Amino acid sequence: MGRLLLVSLPATGAVIYRCKHCDTPLAYATDIISRMFCCKNGKAYLFGKLVNVNVGEKDDREMTTGMHTVCDIFCVACGCILGWKYLAAVEKAQRYKVGKFILDRGVLVAAASPAAAAAAAAHGNGNGNGMWQQQQQTSGDDQDSDEESSDHQD
Ligand SMILES: [Zn+2]
16 A cells, blocks of 8 residues: 555634544545435435545445445545446436535544634634535425445345
8 A cells, every 4th residue: 555645624714524443534524415315224415515535336226316426435544345337327407416525424533613603603603514514404305315225135
């Protein structure tokens, strides 16, 4: 294994999600698109972008919302599986997920950056959380519950 060059996520006031196993920063809470997903281990979040992940082999999987081409994503530092990335979706309505990432909530730890409390106090309504809640409500009818099918065991 060569030297790892991790991308750092500068403090913006947003909560930063880290790998539960090795504390590598992975994403900002402000990059969450939806918290309504689930994976075989429970809750999962859809993220618009991530750092410090490796992608695995391309794979076609039948999910509750139809057939998707995905690849697993792994922590670059400890190699644990974090979730998957959508590469393609058969259903037109599901294509908004293509190029985006699912992270298993169970492998994440959320760490508020020190500036978060101050920023929330200064702006009165938190750092963008209200915006995300609104978006979730308006997109209620395409509520997702993607699951890897149970016949997809390695
Ligand atoms: Zn890790």
